[in-house]
Amino acid sequence: MNSWKDLQDILLKFRNERNWEQFHNPKDLALALSIEVAELNELFLWKKPEEADVEKVKDELADVFAYAILLAEKYDLDINEIVKTKVAKNAEKYPVDKAKGTSKKYTEL
Amino acid sequence: MNSWKDLQDILLKFRNERNWEQFHNPKDLALALSIEVAELNELFLWKKPEEADVEKVKDELADVFAYAILLAEKYDLDINEIVKTKVAKNAEKYPVDKAKGTSKKYTEL
Amino acid sequence: MNSWKDLQDILLKFRNERNWEQFHNPKDLALALSIEVAELNELFLWKKPEEADVEKVKDELADVFAYAILLAEKYDLDINEIVKTKVAKNAEKYPVDKAKGTSKKYTEL
Amino acid sequence: MNSWKDLQDILLKFRNERNWEQFHNPKDLALALSIEVAELNELFLWKKPEEADVEKVKDELADVFAYAILLAEKYDLDINEIVKTKVAKNAEKYPVDKAKGTSKKYTEL
Numbered sequence: 067m068n069s070w071k072d073l074q075d076i077l078l079k080f081r082n083e084r085n086w087e088q089f090h091n092p093k094d095l096a097l098a099l100s101i102e103v104a105e106l107n108e109l110f111l112w113k114k115p116e117e118a119d120v121e122k123v124k125d126e127l128a129d130v131f132a133y134a135i136l137l138a139e140k141y142d143l144d145i146n147e148i149v150k151t152k153v154a155k156n157a158e159k160y161p162v163d164k165a166k167g168t169s170k171k172y173t174e175l
Numbered sequence: 176m177n178s179w180k181d182l183q184d185i186l187l188k189f190r191n192e193r194n195w196e197q198f199h200n201p202k203d204l205a206l207a208l209s210i211e212v213a214e215l216n217e218l219f220l221w222k223k224p225e226e227a228d229v230e231k232v233k234d235e236l237a238d239v240f241a242y243a244i245l246l247a248e249k250y251d252l253d254i255n256e257i258v259k260t261k262v263a264k265n266a267e268k269y270p271v272d273k274a275k276g277t278s279k280k281y282t283e284l
Numbered sequence: 285m286n287s288w289k290d291l292q293d294i295l296l297k298f299r300n301e302r303n304w305e306q307f308h309n310p311k312d313l314a315l316a317l318s319i320e321v322a323e324l325n326e327l328f329l330w331k332k333p334e335e336a337d338v339e340k341v342k343d344e345l346a347d348v349f350a351y352a353i354l355l356a357e358k359y360d361l362d363i364n365e366i367v368k369t370k371v372a373k374n375a376e377k378y379p380v381d382k383a384k385g386t387s388k389k390y391t392e393l
Numbered sequence: 394m395n396s397w398k399d400l401q402d403i404l405l406k407f408r409n410e411r412n413w414e415q416f417h418n419p420k421d422l423a424l425a426l427s428i429e430v431a432e433l434n435e436l437f438l439w440k441k442p443e444e445a446d447v448e449k450v451k452d453e454l455a456d457v458f459a460y461a462i463l464l465a466e467k468y469d470l471d472i473n474e475i476v477k478t479k480v481a482k483n484a485e486k487y488p489v490d491k492a493k494g495t496s497k498k499y500t501e502l
Contacts, residue, residue, distance in 0.1 A: 073254075077262065083271050083275075084276070088276075089278045092219070093223075093227070096212075096216045097216065097219075097325060097328070097424065098329055100213065100322060100427060104323075105319075107206065107209050110202040110315070111316055111319065111496075112496035113202070115200035116201070120250055123201075124257045127247060128257040128258045128260065128262075129261060130243050131254060131258050132261065132262070134236065134239050134240060137236060138236060141233075143232075143236065146181060149185070149186075149237045149240050149241060149244075150182070153186065160193060165195075166194050167194040169439035198439040203438060206438055207438055207439075209318060209434065210431045210435050212431075213427060216424060217428050222387070278331070287473075288397065291477075294476070302492045303493050307496045309442035309443075310437070310450075311442035312442070314434050314436075315437075317433070317434075318430045321426055321430045324423050324426070324427075325423045325426075333418035333421070341468060342475045342479075343482070345461065345464060345475060346475040346478065348457075349461060349476050350479065352457050353476075355454060359447055359451075361451060364399060366452075367403070368403065369451070369455065370459065371407055373452070374407070384410075
């Protein structure tokens with residue numbers, strides 16, 4: 067199974083067993099997410115892209131998913147739906163004929 | 176379906192149609208992730224937790240998932256597996272009897 | 285004395301004694317800055333604004349200044365000049381009569 | 394003059410004219426700082442270190458200094474003092490003979 071619903075259930079159980087719901091307002095969850103992302107980025111600091119320690123990447127990326135999934139739950143969001151909707155929007159902002167092979171931001175295309 | 180694989184396929188197709196794989200090394204993907212997380216956090220800036228615009232949260236959180244999923248793909252990681260493994264580690268760092276009802280970091284428990 | 289130059293000299297001496305200039309390209313300095321800012325933000329996580337540990341704030345904010353000053357040096361920027369120039373730009377984006385007492389972004393004023 | 398006191402005065406005047414002190418609690422100032430740092434980092438995204446647009450770096454780095462200086466003011470911190478104190482601490486964590494020429498974190502030296 068590769069469902070994020072499974073993960074959401076596991077994460078909510080972990081949280082509820084510790085009575086942490088009281089701390090998990092959306093603003094602090096987003097802040098927690100930013101801190102985990104920084105820890106992930108630290109694995110690449112002063113290094114070439116291929117030099118990060120993969121075992122540590124697993125740990126930090128897992129924390130990123132954990133907080134992102136908990137934040138989605140706060141708003142009762144369907145993760146597959148919001149990502150698909152956003153990809154469709156991005157396809158309009160970055161049409162293939164203009165965006166192909168360039169890393170420019172859509173505002174500069 | 177709520178599968179990560181579905182989203183990963185959609186994101187890879189979007190990326191490949193634009194020849195963006197050349198830019199998507201893990202270091203820059205992690206950096207892109209940090210930028211999207213900041214855009215998400217900006218929705219809460221100067222506000223109470225409940226005041227963020229939910230429609231914008233959907234958009235920014237979707238971008239967060241998109242880059243996190245693409246980064247997982249770079250290392251061929253099974254998202255459900257890494258999150259479950261990390262939750263198990265966290266359960267050891269934050270045992271229920273010590274962590275219940277407190278927001279302290281494990282180093283201070 | 286409250287001069288940036290004094291701090292810049294101290295930081296460059298510290299860096300050069302360790303032969304770290306080789307790692308300090310602007311992209312990684314900006315990344316290091318983002319990591320220090322996350323460590324600063326972590327002091328506020330799950331807390332009310334007034335609950336952060338001031339001694340830790342000093343340490344983390346010092347690291348933020350250190351990398352910001354080193355980055356300014358990379359481009360040979362005059363810190364007072366760039367801040368003054370930016371404040372002047374912001375005064376145009378946020379005219380007093382429109383911005384007074386509101387936390388709205390300039391795009392929404 | 395290269396004093397950060399000068400900048401602090403300018404920034405406080407700008408803030409007070411707009412009645413923004415009510416929004417500027419330390420937690421949100423730290424959050425604002427993280428958002429500006431992300432905008433700075435975005436200038437390097439998908440690029441080589443030397444490819445960032447210097448004019449934009451000036452603008453974003455100025456915003457970083459602005460929020461860092463405002464945060465220092467909240468705690469009535471002497472910026473030169475906290476940076477010098479931190480450099481002294483870092484000199485202990487990273488002694489020259491161990492740290493010379495390596496980018497390893499002090500926990501790995």
